[in-house]
Amino acid sequence: MLRQVNGHSSGSDAQGRASLKGDLQEFLGGEAQLHQVDDLTKVNPVTLETVLRCLQARYTEDIFYTNAGCTLVALNPFKPIPQLYAAELMQEYHAAPQPQTLKPHIFTVGEQTYRNVQSLIEPVNQSIVVSGESGAGKTWTSRCLMKFYAVVAAPPASCESHKIAERIEQRILNSNPVMEAFGNACTLRNNNSSRFGKFIQLQLNRAQQMTGAAVQTYLLEKTRVARQASSERNFHIFYQICKGATKDERLQWYLPEGAAFSWLPNPENSLEEDCFELTREAMLHLGIDTPTQNNIFKVLAGLLHLGNVHFADSEDEAQPCQLMDGTKVSVRTSASLLQLSEDMLLETMQIRTIKAGKQQQVFRKPCSRAECDTRRDCLAKLIYARLFDWLVSVINSSICADSSSWTAFIGLLDVYGFESFPDNSLEQLCINYANEKLQQHFVAHYLRAQQEEYAVEGLEWSFVNYQDNQTCLDLLEGSPISICSLINEECRLNRPSSAAQLQTRIESALAGQPRLGHSKLSREPSFVVLHFAGPVRYHTEGLVEKNKDPVPPELTGLLQQSQDPLLMMLFPANPEEKTQEEPSGQSRAPALTVVSKFKASLEQLLQVLHSTTPHYIRCIKPNSQNQPQTFLQEEVLSQLEACGLVETIHISAAGFPIRVSHQNFVERYKLLRRLRPHTSSGLCSAKGPTEQPLCAKEATLQPLLQDILHALPAVIETARTPGDPAETTQVPLYCGRTKIFMTDSMLELLECGRAQMLEQCARCIQCGWRRHRLQKQEKQRRAAVLIQAAVRSWLTRKHIRRLHAAATVIKRAWHRWRIRMACLASKELDGMEEKPMPRAPSSLSSSLPAAHTKLLGAIIHLWPLGLVLANSAVGVRGFQRKLVAHACLRLPTGSPSNKFQTPQQDEAGITSIRALPRGSIKFHCRKSPLQYADICPEPSDSSVTGFNQILLERHRPVQV
Numbered sequence: 001m002l003r004q005v006n007g008h009s010s011g012s013d014a015q016g017r018a019s020l021k022g023d024l025q026e027f028l029g030g031e032a033q034l035h036q037v038d039d040l041t042k043v044n045p046v047t048l049e050t051v052l053r054c055l056q057a058r059y060t061e062d063i064f065y066t067n068a069g070c071t072l073v074a075l076n077p078f079k080p081i082p083q084l085y086a087a088e089l090m091q092e093y094h095a096a097p098q099p100q101t102l103k104p105h106i107f108t109v110g111e112q113t114y115r116n117v118q119s120l121i122e123p124v125n126q127s128i129v130v131s132g133e134s135g136a137g138k139t140w141t142s143r144c145l146m147k148f149y150a151v152v153a154a155p156p157a158s159c160e161s162h163k164i165a166e167r168i169e170q171r172i173l174n175s176n177p178v179m180e181a182f183g184n185a186c187t188l189r190n191n192n193s194s195r196f197g198k199f200i201q202l203q204l205n206r207a208q209q210m211t212g213a214a215v216q217t218y219l220l221e222k223t224r225v226a227r228q229a230s231s232e233r234n235f236h237i238f239y240q241i242c243k244g245a246t247k248d249e250r251l252q253w254y255l256p257e258g259a260a261f262s263w264l265p266n267p268e269n270s271l272e273e274d275c276f277e278l279t280r281e282a283m284l285h286l287g288i289d290t291p292t293q294n295n296i297f298k299v300l301a302g303l304l305h306l307g308n309v310h311f312a313d314s315e316d317e318a319q320p321c322q323l324m325d326g327t328k329v330s331v332r333t334s335a336s337l338l339q340l341s342e343d344m345l346l347e348t349m350q351i352r353t354i355k356a357g358k359q360q361q362v363f364r365k366p367c368s369r370a371e372c373d374t375r376r377d378c379l380a381k382l383i384y385a386r387l388f389d390w391l392v393s394v395i396n397s398s399i400c401a402d403s404s405s406w407t408a409f410i411g412l413l414d415v416y417g418f419e420s421f422p423d424n425s426l427e428q429l430c431i432n433y434a435n436e437k438l439q440q441h442f443v444a445h446y447l448r449a450q451q452e453e454y455a456v457e458g459l460e461w462s463f464v465n466y467q468d469n470q471t472c473l474d475l476l477e478g479s480p481i482s483i484c485s486l487i488n489e490e491c492r493l494n495r496p497s498s499a500a501q502l503q504t505r506i507e508s509a510l511a512g513q514p515r516l517g518h519s520k521l522s523r524e525p526s527f528v529v530l531h532f533a534g535p536v537r538y539h540t541e542g543l544v545e546k547n548k549d550p551v552p553p554e555l556t557g558l559l560q561q562s563q564d565p566l567l568m569m570l571f572p573a574n575p576e577e578k579t580q581e582e583p584s585g586q587s588r589a590p591a592l593t594v595v596s597k598f599k600a601s602l603e604q605l606l607q608v609l610h611s612t613t614p615h616y617i618r619c620i621k622p623n624s625q626n627q628p629q630t631f632l633q634e635e636v637l638s639q640l641e642a643c644g645l646v647e648t649i650h651i652s653a654a655g656f657p658i659r660v661s662h663q664n665f666v667e668r669y670k671l672l673r674r675l676r677p678h679t680s681s682g683l684c685s686a687k688g689p690t691e692q693p694l695c696a697k698e699a700t701l702q703p704l705l706q707d708i709l710h711a712l713p714a715v716i717e718t719a720r721t722p723g724d725p726a727e728t729t730q731v732p733l734y735c736g737r738t739k740i741f742m743t744d745s746m747l748e749l750l751e752c753g754r755a756q757m758l759e760q761c762a763r764c765i766q767c768g769w770r771r772h773r774l775q776k777q778e779k780q781r782r783a784a785v786l787i788q789a790a791v792r793s794w795l796t797r798k799h800i801r802r803l804h805a806a807a808t809v810i811k812r813a814w815h816r817w818r819i820r821m822a823c824l825a826s827k828e829l830d831g832m833e834e835k836p837m838p839r840a841p842s843s844l845s846s847s848l849p850a851a852h853t854k855l856l857g858a859i860i861h862l863w864p865l866g867l868v869l870a871n872s873a874v875g876v877r878g879f880q881r882k883l884v885a886h887a888c889l890r891l892p893t894g895s896p897s898n899k900f901q902t903p904q905q906d907e908a909g910i911t912s913i914r915a916l917p918r919g920s921i922k923f924h925c926r927k928s929p930l931q932y933a934d935i936c937p938e939p940s941d942s943s944v945t946g947f948n949q950i951l952l953e954r955h956r957p958v959q960v
């Protein structure tokens with residue numbers, strides 16, 4: 001729903017949207033707290049999605065009741081939770097100063113209605129409409145409410161009237177098992193499905209004590225007596241008598257153990273509802289004595305035997321259909337139980353009597369096999385429907401208080417929810433018509449409640465343009481032509497009409513009705529009604545017949561001849577009744593069709609509802625498998641649609657679906673204040689906030705709030721793209737007394753403006769950060785250079801110090817060596833002057849061969865040569881170089897044959913060798929008289945390289 005508002009449309013859109021959604025969810029309510037939202041209209045935003053999530057979150061937390069404005073949503077737990085309905089809890093809700101502040105519960109609704117009665121504020125009478133689909137928990141809820149009132153509306157224990165009142169309460173509660181036994185059945189959707197609608201009026205006296213009750217029923221599904229869908233069952237009471245009858249009773253009612261009955265399918269399904277004893281006891285409490293009960297059960301047994309009567313096809317149309325083998329005994333038994341003549345019973349089913357002509361001549365026409373079956377079924381339906389109505393009247397006479405003894409009432413309406421099946425007929429049309437009526441009533445009430453909330457918040461806003469479902473009701477019941485009127489007319493015309501004809505009539509007469517859909521795709525004749533809860537296709541086949549609900553007069557006549565006390569009471573020989581049930585007979589009075597009867601009772605009901613303060617409980621079935629702890633969103637969603645809760649959401653959306661407290665609003669949007677113009681006029685806030693005295697917190701919020709409101713036009717302006725029409729002159733946001741009300745679109749605009757502001761702020765922060773980072777980096781660089789320089793200089797100094805130390809060591813050693821040499825030389829010279837020089841080398845050479853001696857000389861002299869050559873790359877060349885080499889090697893410069901040199905010749909060698917810094921070397925040659933003058937102190941090349949000093953010198957150098 002929400003669009004991207006941060007202005008970036010890159011690949012990260014989806015991610016951004018999701019995070020924005022999460023952010024908004026947090027602001028508007030918070031996912032984590034969703035199960036804590038007690039009111040569905042307070043989820044933010046009010047959308048189906050959030051409503052569903054909220055319900056699911058609560059269901060997971062075992063919270064089954066949630067408010068939805070003026071409605072209570074009740075999720076079926078499908079598991080017993082005794083503590084949820086305990087008497088102590090009832091008392092707690094009853095004693096609470098403000099029950100609305102407690103957790104949502106049916107007891108809140110119960111207590112609220114009760115207090116409304118106590119308050120005596122008009123309308124004093126209250127009604128609670130409990131709706132929902134089959135199995136959603138309507139009956140359960142109604143039962144719990146009745147128990148609640150039986151506890152809270154009981155008179156004080158001490159007084160004498162208490163005993164009577166207790167009896168009344170007990171009777172009222174006892175009406176439930178009886179009505180359920182006769183009116184409920186096991187269906188595919190619910191093991192204990194009510195096959196009728198009911199309105200129970202709980203009557204209260206001036207002291208708000210329950211003095212009585214009255215029950216009104218609607219549309220009993222009487223066809224179930226004779227026809228049950230596969231895997232479904234007949235009404236519970238038939239199974240109860242078959243399973244729970246005593247031996248004697250079995251004999252009396254011809255119900256042998258294990259007997260098979262066509263109208264008793266799936267007897268092996270044992271349900272807790274099959275408790276015969278409970279029904280009997282409840283009947284007894286209601287004043288139905290044992291003989292009457294036995295009479296009732298005997299008649300019901302008669303119906304079961306009637307169901308076993310089957311006809312065979314007749315070969316001759318003029319002859320009545322014969323009974324199938326073995327079913328004659330069923331006719332006999334049935335006739336006996338119903339106290340009818342066996343022959344008459346059979347004949348009534350087989351032969352139709354027609355009165356014609358002025359003399360009202362009677363013609364007898366044998367029925368076809370199908371007609372026989374229909375008449376048999378009709379007989380059973382007739383008896384059962386009358387019996388049910390009679391039971392209700394007995395219950396009413398037992399529990400209803402004298403009109404003078406009660407002054408107010410609380411009505412409980414338990415009606416079937418909206419129905420849409422693959423094959424919908426008259427029953428669904430009536431049920432959905434009733435739901436449309438109730439929905440209109442609900443919408444009107446809900447709108448009123450919404451309007452009241454706006455008024456409380458000081459908003460001047462109205463739902464005047466809201467469209468309710470009136471167009472659909474016009475189609476169904478409008479005047480002069482509607483679906484109901486057309487179907488009724490078909491019945492009155494009493495002409496043979498085909499299903500296709502009815503479809504064409506409806507489509508042509510009601511063409512142009514917006515709620516009439518098209519049934520082009522359906523092969524079978526049908527029409528489609530677009531109900532508030534969705535489209536429903538109604539098949540026209542058999543619609544008119546069902547609406548007529550014809551009862552052949554022979555059947556009534558037959559039953560009037562019964563000797564059974566109960567049947568005699570149910571079918572008295574009363575001419576008044578004839579006019580109703582013999583539409584085609586002597587009476588010309590307009591026949592009462594099913595639709596017209598239903599419409600009349602519905603109008604009556606709505607009149608009652610209109611005169612009361614309504615409360616709504618919507619029962620929801622979380623899954624169709626009737627399993628606890630299972631919440632199926634799809635199924636819940638369709639029920640929310642069907643029970644009008646979606647409409648509630650739409651109504652909320654038509655107004656201001658988003659309501660945010662002032663505090664939250666200011667916290668989220670205060671940064672928009674920067675956009676406000678310096679001179680701004682007051683804008684779209686309700687008058688309320690400034691008119692009321694403000695609390696301290698509100699007082700601090702108000703200036704901020706006003707600033708944000710003043711910034712709104714600028715927000716809208718900036719959010720509007722250039723192509724947008726300039727329609728948004730009015731800001732769709734209202735400031736209530738405690739809340740801000742706004743539409744979805746306004747929320748988007750605010751979010752867009754906020755995103756833009758955040759973007760600007762982000763840019764600002766980014767710029768500042770980048771600047772700061774650059775400055776920091778520059779500082780770091782300079783510091784690094786400084787440190788590097790310092791380290792380098794320290795290292796260099798350290799290195800130089802080492803070199804210096806080494807040089808000093810060398811220098812000292814050299815000096816020491818020179819001094820020693822000088823000492824040695826002077827010693828030697830001193831000795832020479834005294835004695836002739838010893839020929840140590842010659843003694844050495846004399847012991848060696850001549851060649852060896854020469855080589856030794858070469859080796860001895862080689863090191864000055866290396867020095868010379870290494871240092872004389874520049875200065876010494878050509879002959880000079882050669883000369884040096886020769887001199888060093890003491891080679892004769894002349895012929896190669898002169899290989900030996902005398903010591904005298906040696907003495908004419910290099911006097912000294914000096915290494916010069918610029919590469920040139922000076923040779924000082926002279927004959928040395930010293931014996932060891934040309935010997936290197938240490939034969940290491942490196943020790944003398946690079947020094948500008950005399951490498952080898954004789955004491956008295958002479959120029960060569």
Ligand SMILES: Nc1ncnc2c1ncn2[C@@H]1O[C@H](COP(=O)(O)OP(=O)(O)OP(=O)(O)O)[C@@H](O)[C@H]1O
Binds near residue numbers: 133135190
């Ligand atoms: N509040 C509840 N707590 C426990 N179980 C419940 C509750 N409400 C309903 N149920 C279970 O759901 C079943 C169906 O409920 P109920 O008969 O009230 O449905 P319903 O709406 O009246 O159906 P129908 O329209 O077919 O009569 C009950 O038999 C019961 O087992």
